[in-house]
Amino acid sequence: MDQQLSYLGVPLTRPKVAFFDFTSCEGCQLQILNNEATLLDFLNLVEIVNFREGMSEKSDNYDIAFIEGSISRPDEIKRLEAIRHNAKIVVALGSCACFGGVNQLKNRFNDLNWVKKEVYGDFPIETIEVHPLEKYVQVDLKIYGCPIKKEEVEKIVTNLVVGKSITSPEYPVCMECKANENICLFELGEPCLGPVTRAGCDAWCTNNRRGCWGCRGPADVANVRQLEEIMHKYGFSNETMLDRLECFGGFASLTKEIKKTKKPAAKRKK
DSSP, rough: OOEEEEETTEEEOOOOOEEOOOOOOSSEEEHHHHHGGGHHHHHOOOOHHHHHHSOOOOOOOOSSSEEESSSSSHHHHHHHHHHHHHEEEEEESSHHHHGGGGGGGGGGSSSSHHHHHHHTTTOOOOOOOOOGGGGOOOOEEOOTTBBHHHHHHHHHHHHHHHHHOOOHHHBHHHHHHTTTTTOGGGTTTOOOTTTTBBBBSSSSSGTTTTOOOOOOOTTOOOOOOOHHHHHTTTTHHEEEHHHHHTTSSSHHHHHHHHHHOOOOOOOOOO
16 A cells, blocks of 8 residues: 555555544445445555544544535534635535435424424434535535445545546436336336436436435436426326435425425326
8 A cells, every 4th residue: 555656657646535424324434444345446545544434543634525424513513614624625425415415304394493302302402404514614526325336436536636527427317227228117106316316326226126316416407397297197296206306405406496386196007
């Protein structure tokens, strides 16, 4: 690991990297550690100086901060701001960091005191509305997914180290699903957000006959109104569609218009 890295003959410096977690299940960080086959190659690209889930040593001297989790407490805001101050690059790691994730579902109740009472009873707890990282600090890069796709992280980190540009697919998951020669899950009676969700996961869920829940957020060409028509064609209600669209928070800006109009679902195909 001490061997000098180079790219096209140009010496490269291994950036110092730190991993942090806020309100989350820490599954995205676990994906990094589960990278058994290529973990050593990944570690050879960077110098990890802070990673609570994987090491006991820690340092505040880092170039890149990978942050998992959403912000749900006042103290997390201050800690996030301190990390942003130290880091040259902040990477939002996973759906919680990018959109609020599953945690932001409590915002739908529009009554934080009621949520606290239902969840915690009389136990005192400090909690606020859940928001993604970019609500409070500048985020330089987002890695989507719940959990993240470890192969995608490897590619992004490699591009960061060698100075190559980083892009995410503009097309939806349906493109990857069709390329993998899957049967459309709507035809199998399963609702799916593949037509509007950002690709890049290689149709991870739909390959396994599970309808997409939109954890990667909207594709650049997402047409939610067309998705509504597809849902109705196959007998699924607006409520079913909204449950999926609102699950991870990525479609928050697109669901308000859907809520204004309600169409009755067509009779479900047998």
